[in-house]
Amino acid sequence: MNLVKEPPQPDRTRWLVYLGTFLTAASVLELEVAWTRIISVMSWHHFTYMIISIALLGFGSAGSYLALRNTKARDGFGDLSRYAFLYSIAILVSLILVTRIDFDALLITKDLKELLKLLLIECLLATPFFFAGLTLSHIITRFQGDIHRVYFADLVGASAGCLLSVAAIQTIGATNAVFLAAVL
Helix, strand or coil: CCCCCCCCCCHHHHHHHHHHHHHHHHHHHHHHHHHHHHHHHHCCHHHHHHHHHHHHHHHHHHHHHHHHHCCCCCCCCHHHHHHHHHHHHHHHHHHHHHCCCCCCHHHCCCCHHHHHHHHHHHHHHHHHHHHHHHHHHHHHHHCHHHHHHHHHHHHHHHHHHHHHHHHHHHHHCHHHHHHHHHHC
8 A cells, every 4th residue: 555654744734634624524514415405496305315325426436536546645735725626616616507407307217318417417416526525535645644633623524514504504595505515
């Protein structure tokens, strides 16, 4: 196994990494719950359950991409910044495009176009999770010596994201909750 030795980091840098991990994990879980609400309104509630599978598809694709690419996390934070930025942009782009697709679930067995629309929606929804997976994988690879703290920040962030999603959807609505996920 090809492990990357963690370069020594000042305490301030470590705390920024923990904060970034916390915010990314919170954003991912908040986004999943918000998308569940939006999809349940856009089409039948049966399609809301696919959000979890889509998130796993995005994260799994990120892992496969990194494994095939076989790259090591570099010392700089350039890749990490780029992945996090692309995650935020992908959230906004997917929201804009998915809400514009006129998908009719009743015609999915009769019209191939509806099946293709569903496939397009799934790809658009998986894209932010792909970049979130790249972001978190980069952090985990880069800070292996401090994995217990990184994982703690990830778990606490995911928990906070679940709680935040409930409050956000009730106060600002599901669509604005997606925007909040992009900001996080």
